[in-house]
Amino acid sequence: KPVTGFIGQVIEYINNQNTKVVSIDIPSGLFADKSSVDSGGAIINADVTLSFEFAKKAFMFSENLPFVKEWEIMSINLHPDFVKSVDKADYLVLVNDIQALIKKRRKFDHKGRFGHALLIAGSYGKMGAAVLASEACMRAGAGLLTTHVPKMGYDIIQTAVPEVMTSIDRSETSFSELPDLDPYNAIGIGPGIGQDKETRTALKVLIQNTGLPLLFDADAINILGENKTWLSFIPPGCIFTPHPKEFERLVGKSNNAFERDKLQREFSVRYGAYVILKGYSTAISCPDGMCFYNSTGNPGMATGGSGDVLTGVILGLLAQGYTSLEACLVGTYLHGLAGDLASEDLGYEASLASDITGHIGYAYQALEK
């Protein structure tokens, strides 16, 4: 319950001092598992929080940033059985989780194929998104990538990313017709496609014509947000990668992060889909109602095109045979780690989305250690 009275006054007093505040386990007054927004109580504004054994769910949400800035986990040697008994509906993804999922290529591996992805992206005025997502998909390791673009975007994509093959729409300016889907084992749609009427129709046709789990981003999410009945027809295991505003259009409004977290899980359960809600600690909800929180990334990644790069990375992983869940977890972690490495090189301000892509290789290498 909210902290008020004398203890509340003590908290306010501490918050008003100009000293560094360290909290143990969780800042006093902060709720671990429900929203503290409008709680009416006083909450310690900790600079550093040393938490026992587990990160608290409250640490995942930016609405608690005034209370929880830096935080670290301290192991207190709980009995292993106790640890296992903890509810795992929330899971903080750490480096060893990802290392266990990475499909390492070894010198003597079968060179075979690393899949053929289809990316439907770009429209007149928004071709940059297609360029960024395409290069990211290739650098994430896709064997082949075909990017479907409108006619006017052909020169741009081919000059910028010669490794990409192209499928060219009959429309000059936007996505209006489905290419033959047979060659592809992974399909992503959304970066820069806009919301033209013919684009909406073509998206609908795509949903009706494939059994592959689709990756929806950006305007593909916005279109589905306005046509929610179509959601009933999406194949199982689809992935959505909304930023907060796209999330709201797709899933609905909420008063605080805990409520939003609940809505996110319900959406995933209802449509058998994965939702990657991009933000402070990117949250990945699953068809079984579980939610994973990502631990990489930094404020240098809040830059135009960063989301397009994430879409490319996840698509590249799907092409290589990662399951939807694996692609979500590994892709989000890798994207954040590449962004962290880019910021180490160039600083938070100067890092661009293409610098994240440029550091994907180093992120893979860092995970090998």
Next chain:
Amino acid sequence: KPVTGFIGQVIEYINNQNTKVVSIDIPSGLFADKSSVDSGGAIINADVTLSFEFAKKAFMFSENLPFVKEWEIMSINLHPDFVKSVDKADYLVLVNDIQALIKKRRKFDHKGRFGHALLIAGSYGKMGAAVLASEACMRAGAGLLTTHVPKMGYDIIQTAVPEVMTSIDRSETSFSELPDLDPYNAIGIGPGIGQDKETRTALKVLIQNTGLPLLFDADAINILGENKTWLSFIPPGCIFTPHPKEFERLVGKSNNAFERDKLQREFSVRYGAYVILKGYSTAISCPDGMCFYNSTGNPGMATGGSGDVLTGVILGLLAQGYTSLEACLVGTYLHGLAGDLASEDLGYEASLASDITGHIGYAYQALEK
């Protein structure tokens, strides 16, 4: 008063010797606070000047370069009260001033948004300016950038800088219509826009339709210089970034640097605007009549497109919430420092404008130390 007679002859004699000349405080015969051009007196041509406690105003102007080449400040431990009493209408910006202004991003900061800038730039034949300013704006840390370009410039900007979003004019060749200004929290206009009739009109419409402080560069300044009545309508806190010739068209002619300096301050006071006069020691005049002199930069930056990069940097800072004054001071310093780092890598001759942009990240990092 001008130095003549015997002392003047001694000065001439010293100047004609082939030796290195060191002056203390200020070269003999040079006026500290007024123009020495056409003074009629003799002035020492010092190679190095060791100045007491403060740089003299005369050191800021290239017209005094024959007399003042390298200069250093020597502290003579003046009583602090004395230092404070010195007129601060002139201020030499040094590294610690800028470090105090930089809004540092920390790992646990709210990722939030770093603003959405609008850049109106480019015309047929001058699209390079739009490319250079756009990448600089992103690398200075803007969250999102939309560049408004004429139709023919779309392929160029999108191939060169995929991170940029675009707004496309109905005109094939130039800026002719205002985009919706609602999404933007910072607006810059000028690099490469030319001076077509419809561009003039569109600039006027822009001034009439926003309360945001506008950043004017290049042909935007030239147009305003020919339409000075429009200046009465500019919002408060606008920024002008003229080079000397553009300055003259906007503010008028002057006989020497001190006179020009006075005109610059008067313009700033009259229109409530900041003027960044690019040159030897870039001078930043403010609405309160004060003037700041920048201490970074080098002759390697006198290269085509260097000014477009400065415009991009300042716009990127405005988008992130820096005030007009902060954006002027930090932007000018950062741009000069990035240029200094670029020249260290590549030499003065070979550094291009895009190399300045490529070193913005390193400049930010140098300021963190």
Next chain:
Amino acid sequence: KPVTGFIGQVIEYINNQNTKVVSIDIPSGLFADKSSVDSGGAIINADVTLSFEFAKKAFMFSENLPFVKEWEIMSINLHPDFVKSVDKADYLVLVNDIQALIKKRRKFDHKGRFGHALLIAGSYGKMGAAVLASEACMRAGAGLLTTHVPKMGYDIIQTAVPEVMTSIDRSETSFSELPDLDPYNAIGIGPGIGQDKETRTALKVLIQNTGLPLLFDADAINILGENKTWLSFIPPGCIFTPHPKEFERLVGKSNNAFERDKLQREFSVRYGAYVILKGYSTAISCPDGMCFYNSTGNPGMATGGSGDVLTGVILGLLAQGYTSLEACLVGTYLHGLAGDLASEDLGYEASLASDITGHIGYAYQALEK
């Protein structure tokens, strides 16, 4: 003969243990010189094989990867006469073989000319292949390169690779007419050309109009696969660089790698041509029936455009005066080594085809040591 009975059961038992298996000379049950596929016998799944004096032919084929992963050669000091008596119809190309073939340029060499290559590549939707092959050809050391492209591809190739000269087809979209062949001393055709009717005809005209050994890749191979009668007219010493599917269309199907190996040699003998079958250990068959196996390369090279880069490298070598055989051996080795160096820098997943090209210079330098 296949291993069955008790020994077979021992092999199955070992394979089911979760331990590292080292085989000496060759994994028990594996045939050295014929296919073990469908042999019906048990075969050891070795993790490491230490082989006496020679690599066994069975090690060259990916169908044996379950049995042979890493392998090393152990010298057992066979009498030199014995070594020489071994049938040399199979040859594993190692670093010293290539070092002996490289035409080193020395400071005081005649600068003369390093040839003028013609590359016929690209069509609407497939210009990336032309870009990749062109830059690779230049970086392999061709003195001059003219790339013949359809009209719509001109801007793309010239923006991406300004060092290339262009020959522009009268067709907007595909290769339809032969340029004057006089200036060229090496000709390659195929990357991204498609299979339009007029392209088929123009390919036929090319074959009829030159005595130079031609380098055929990609769709040029596919067209010839459907027009096998044209093969009788190809000049002596031509080179084909098919991937396995293109190989099948050109040469026919086979049940296992040994059968395919035999077909490859027969094709080379019949048409006096070199066939570079790209794959696990790229196999280079010769007009005299011999076959060379390449020892460089890695799974990071199974990425879109990797084959286009190989075509460019071989064409660049032909231009410099390497014979067809030398160009095949050196080109395949250099391409694989550049890929190995690229993967060391960027990891297997993140290396793109253009990164292979970017490492050609380092590969040459590694060979100089």
Next chain:
Amino acid sequence: KPVTGFIGQVIEYINNQNTKVVSIDIPSGLFADKSSVDSGGAIINADVTLSFEFAKKAFMFSENLPFVKEWEIMSINLHPDFVKSVDKADYLVLVNDIQALIKKRRKFDHKGRFGHALLIAGSYGKMGAAVLASEACMRAGAGLLTTHVPKMGYDIIQTAVPEVMTSIDRSETSFSELPDLDPYNAIGIGPGIGQDKETRTALKVLIQNTGLPLLFDADAINILGENKTWLSFIPPGCIFTPHPKEFERLVGKSNNAFERDKLQREFSVRYGAYVILKGYSTAISCPDGMCFYNSTGNPGMATGGSGDVLTGVILGLLAQGYTSLEACLVGTYLHGLAGDLASEDLGYEASLASDITGHIGYAYQALEK
């Protein structure tokens, strides 16, 4: 006189031995100051030549490469008066000569202007030459560069080199009309312009309309070679940068390098122009009949576009106020040194013309030491 008889037989015997041959001063049988081609005598094929005090003129020509490969100068402490008395009509340009000519920029230099160059370059199919020369001109230190291109080349040049300003011809495909020449203090013409009829006419108009020393390259030289009467109208101090075939078209044929050298000087004297004959030891002839030989460069520079880069470098120097002679000497040396540094990084084979440009900054820095 030619070496025959017994000594000749000894020379032949030595040449047939498989040993390293060192010659002192000059290989026996080689003429120092006249052609040894078809001399009828025997000449030692030296691997290394150690020459007294001066490089012999014969060392400058590639026709003597069989006899003189590596050579070094040994000082024998000749009396200074003797050294000065040697005919200086031939001069080998060494690093200290160039260091004395470089106009160093210092931190406190007037930033002023480093000139505004005009480059007329490019045509349909040959825009790469314009791109290469433009970037080289900027990296050599020109303050501003305007490149005049045909309409179809605009997107290419502006995407590749955003720092360049453009002047756009009314012709879609080639140079056909003179831009206003007023803003420029240096003009270069030729890379990739082709030889269209209207281009010839426009070149003639250019010659008639400027008093600036013009820099002629490539097709500009070929056009003048076919219209030798126009040469009488060129302004004083013009520079020609032919490769051997262009030289022949302009100046005429010769039987050997000494004859060609004589023709080159005569041409320079006759037309008051500098001729830079690109080759093994690039030779720079002057209006006073003197000839300078360059000592930088390597066989890695015999690659498409290398000459366009030289044109850009010299034009960039002219813009900065170097005289025609200084620009010829410094430009040739700097271009060769940048090529040497590029080859150190990437090897002879893999270095492209744009890599020379990329190393101009390092070449300047190497000269500062």
